[in-house]
Amino acid sequence: MDGVAPTVQQANKDLLRFLTCGSVDDGKSTLIGRLLHDSKQIFDDQLSELTRESTRRGATGDEVDLSLLVDGLEAEREQGITIDVAYRFFSTPKRSFIVADTPGHEQYTRNMATGASKADLAILLIDARKGVLLQTQRHSLICSLLGLRHVVIAVNKIDLVSYQANVFERIVVEYRAFASELGFSSIMAIPVSARDGDNVTRRSDHTPWYRGPTLLDYLETVDSDSETNEEPFRFPVQWVNRSTPDFRGYAGTVVSGHIKAGDPVTVAASGQSSRVKELLTYEGPQPSAETGDAITITLADEIDIARGDLLVGPILGPEVSDQFAAHIIWMSNQALIPGRSYLARIGTKTTPITVTGIKYKIDVNTREHLATHTLGLNDIAFCNLATAAPVAFDPYEQNRKTGSFILIDRLSNHTVGAGMIAFGLRRGTNLHRQATLIGKAERAAQKHQKPAIVWLTGLSGAGKSTIANIAERQLHAAGHHTMLLDGDNVRLGLNRDLGFTEADRVENIRRAGEVAKLLADSGLIVLCCFISPYAADREMLRRLVPDGEFIEVFVDTPIDECARRDPKGLYAKAKAGKIKNFTGFDAPYEAPANPEIHLHTTGQQAEQLAERLTAKLAELGIIR
Known part of the structure; x- marks a missing residue:
């Protein structure tokens, strides 16, 4: 053929988005290549290059290796697997298609979930020789959770089982x-x-026993259940456009429903309302906009709207809550820990979020609900979550755009999970923060100091408690008001129910941080001595208080020196196997990257280190 490119006529056709998924080597890329080849979607020069590449690799004998049309990454071609998600457009006289070829390997399940989140239908390939595998089941469960309602079971390589009907x-x-x-x-x-x-x-003449449609016939006729303009209006604000002092527009994309000039709109989170003054695009004012249109909305009234706000219609509004339940697909090698702070991106809004509890993990074999305290790579679970501020959302089954979110690691900025909201939790709606007549500033001023959380972190035996005790004595002698929280003391009381697993360690620090915050609110300088091995948890503590009130002190002692001192005999017990999950021995310690105070203890006396600590507090303006 001379070449085919998407035309305006093709773009105006009914569009079906589908993905291919299944276990590795089930033939996903080859199937897409076959669809493109047989529907005349390959340029002549592409076909020539494909023939040369197939001959060079020799994986399919004298035949053209159609999988090479999709397996674009060199690593994929060398290994014969799909790693990334590859998207292809093609069209027939009846319909246009966007197909996502997704990875089969378990470690790339997150890529498969990405493809499924944008699809209307899934083609699930099953090798006729292998049957239904664990990865087949995992991909099916993810497709179900992500709202796909149509599945095609393509039992591939039927030729390799002699076209037997009973196998199929x-x-x-x-x-x-x-x-x-x-x-x-x-x-x-x-x-x-x-x-x-x-x-x-x-x-095929080889399967006279099969009476159904071909794959392409089915794809051309299946009802895709695509989003319609009958859904409630939803418009996440992506950018507040202030191109001139007199102009204020709200730019974004209509994710569902439709809107026209003069229609009433409401800011979901605040409840403020106005009317649409104009709908603007690059081509000028438009009378209306619908799902998928990128527009700028101007309003008749000046109301407080920022990036991340959701504009909605006056009826059938979304839920607004700071707590909700959701299915989570975990996509990181680092475990999800309840109580640890992450970032959530819901639409265009980014907010701190915490998993407050894992209700259950789903066994992909049996769909059984399993108890668990953490989630590992590719785990799927139903969880309760809490955000730092109320967010607007719809249940995922009602609106995939406003009911989905991603979880982001606060330190690495990597996406670590994907979520589908099930419903809001009402448990906190009857709770309201009580304002006090005397605030933190007044309490601290009476004490002639600034409130602060001075957080000493380091290995067991590094000298944290010794240094903190001496420093507190110096501060007390100077007339300052302090409180010392020691890790062991807190574990003997408030946190006596916690062990030393990673999840328990995170909860230990979360509780201690909340106590330290309350003490700082009373105007105190709070010295805290906790190993606190995880950087993410110390960052969470920092965000509990205003800038400048969290002082991280790294008590830096080499582990060999800590083990030599071993004041509590813990290293000896850990070496003998009597203590599990001991930091620095069989559990990690993540040293601070940029602490406010770095105390190298080698060759130094505790009194000298305490004096350096108090001197630095004076330099930071915490004390006189």
């Missing part, structure tokens, strides 16, 4: 039994050979 029927019966409770509206099963083209775009 056995796999279909097994899969339907597994997927019976996943909520799919339709499950269409088709026997195919992606390599040879059987039942992909043409009916």
